[in-house]
Amino acid sequence: MVASVQATNQPTNGPRDLPKDLLYVKITTPDRVVFEGKARSLQFPTEDGLVGILPGHASMITTVDVGLLKMKLPDGKLTYFVLTRGFGEVRHHFGNGTEVRLTVDSGENPEIVDLERAQRAAERARRRLAEKDIKIDQPRAEYALKRALIRLQAKKIQM
Amino acid sequence: MANIRELKVRIKSVGNIRQITRAMEMVATTKLRRFQDRAVASGPYSEEIEKLVQSLGASALSGDQVPPLFQERAGKKTGILLITSDRGLCGAYNANIFSLLRKVMGELKERELHFYVVGKKGYSLVQKQGYNLGAYLSDPPLELIGYRDAATISRFLAEEFTSGKVDELRVVYTRFLSMAKYQPTEFKLLPLSAEKAAQQDDGGFQSHPILEPSQDVIFERLVPKYLETRIFNLLMESLTSEYASRMVSMKSATDAAGEMQADLRKVFNRARQERITTELLDIVGGAEAIS
Numbered sequence: 001m002v003a004s005v006q007a008t009n010q011p012t013n014g015p016r017d018l019p020k021d022l023l024y025v026k027i028t029t030p031d032r033v034v035f036e037g038k039a040r041s042l043q044f045p046t047e048d049g050l051v052g053i054l055p056g057h058a059s060m061i062t063t064v065d066v067g068l069l070k071m072k073l074p075d076g077k078l079t080y081f082v083l084t085r086g087f088g089e090v091r092h093h094f095g096n097g098t099e100v101r102l103t104v105d106s107g108e109n110p111e112i113v114d115l116e117r118a119q120r121a122a123e124r125a126r127r128r129l130a131e132k133d134i135k136i137d138q139p140r141a142e143y144a145l146k147r148a149l150i151r152l153q154a155k156k157i158q159m
Numbered sequence: 160m161a162n163i164r165e166l167k168v169r170i171k172s173v174g175n176i177r178q179i180t181r182a183m184e185m186v187a188t189t190k191l192r193r194f195q196d197r198a199v200a201s202g203p204y205s206e207e208i209e210k211l212v213q214s215l216g217a218s219a220l221s222g223d224q225v226p227p228l229f230q231e232r233a234g235k236k237t238g239i240l241l242i243t244s245d246r247g248l249c250g251a252y253n254a255n256i257f258s259l260l261r262k263v264m265g266e267l268k269e270r271e272l273h274f275y276v277v278g279k280k281g282y283s284l285v286q287k288q289g290y291n292l293g294a295y296l297s298d299p300p301l302e303l304i305g306y307r308d309a310a311t312i313s314r315f316l317a318e319e320f321t322s323g324k325v326d327e328l329r330v331v332y333t334r335f336l337s338m339a340k341y342q343p344t345e346f347k348l349l350p351l352s353a354e355k356a357a358q359q360d361d362g363g364f365q366s367h368p369i370l371e372p373s374q375d376v377i378f379e380r381l382v383p384k385y386l387e388t389r390i391f392n393l394l395m396e397s398l399t400s401e402y403a404s405r406m407v408s409m410k411s412a413t414d415a416a417g418e419m420q421a422d423l424r425k426v427f428n429r430a431r432q433e434r435i436t437t438e439l440l441d442i443v444g445g446a447e448a449i450s
Contacts, residue, residue: 028207030391031200048371061377062369062371101207125421
């Protein structure tokens with residue numbers, strides 16, 4: 001388990017007291033709550049492609065795929081998170097803010113992504129996929145490769 | 160007098176035992192805190208998953224295509240997930256689990272039992288009694304299990320169920336109620352209960368959400384996660400109970416040793432006084448005889 005910085009901006013009392021033009025975002029992983037706070041907009045990968053959420057979005061439940069989450073914070077700054085598989089829920093509270101809850105296997109700020117580890121993982125996954133061995137778990141290796149590549153990509157954006 | 164020397168040795172050894180049990184109590188306390196932190200850290204995740212299951216469950220489970228982990232089967236094979244401790248010196252913790260287990264086994268006489276065991280104590284019981292061992296889940300040991308390991312265990316158990324090795328899975332574990340109260344509990348984990356999953360919550364937001372890609376696909380992904388969080392929570396509850404039990408029993412051992420030491424000291428002092436008195440009497444008697 002990697003200890004890391006809590007990337008939380010100002011805490012809110014939940015979505016109810018939020019102005020209409022902001023999102024309340026919570027990203028939860030089995031280890032901890034990775035992010036909880038306000039945002040202007042965000043974009044995350046689902047199995048059917050990228051989804052963008054703006055305040056006022058209709059309620060929705062969807063699956064999250066491995067990829068990069070892009071979020072615009074209230075001060076206009078962009079932040080990124082590396083997400084792995086999970087679920088995303090949008091809750092539209094009439095007349096109030098919109099809530100986005102992402103419940104994923106892991107979510108990392110690119111700053112804490114371990115570049116070397118990701119490179120090693122990518123290499124390992126490629127090797128496994130190259131082996132024509134029936135014993136390997138193909139989807140699992142592909143998933144691992146995808147995760148590693150996304151982490152590397154995130155590192156590049158950050159730099 | 161030999162008696163006095165013996166008493167002295169006993170007082171000292173009781174004191175040593177007291178020191179040891181006291182140290183063990185302190186270790187149990189700090190470990191307990193650590194496990195509680197671990198359980199608390201994954202709490203929000205479990206809650207989110209549960210909420211999702213609840214908001215989808217009612218409609219996803221009413222169709223005729225129920226996910227495999229919810230399907231009731233008629234077979235005779237019952238798996239029992241037995242969660243015990245690796246180490247002893249935790250009071251009646253394991254004994255309580257075993258007595259519940261005996262009761263449960265009495266009720267399940269007709270069925271073919273397979274044991275899935277966590278913890279050395281449970282494993283040695285199963286071996287000794289010659290029960291049918293399905294798997295001994297010893298790696299990693301319970302104390303080091305994190306969420307990801309629980310997920311692995313969960314996948315394994317789900318596989319045992321869907322492949323037909325067992326037709327239902329019951330859990331015998333210890334429920335953690337409070338620091339002073341933990342209760343051996345048994346319930347049916349698999350097939351998952353549709354009733355429990357379908358409890359609707361109304362969060363006061365726009366319901367009937369858009370479902371992408373589709374309700375069935377999302378629910379199918381969700382079910383294994385749901386099982387993972389439940390198994391992780393079971394393991395953490397058992398572990399917390401174990402350490403709470405260990406802490407309490409070590410505390411009472413320390414207290415008992417303290418009392419014993421005080422009692423022994425009293426006896427010792429009395430014996431010493433007696434010896435002084437007899438010695439004095441001897442001296443006085445001797446002096447009188449001379450004069």
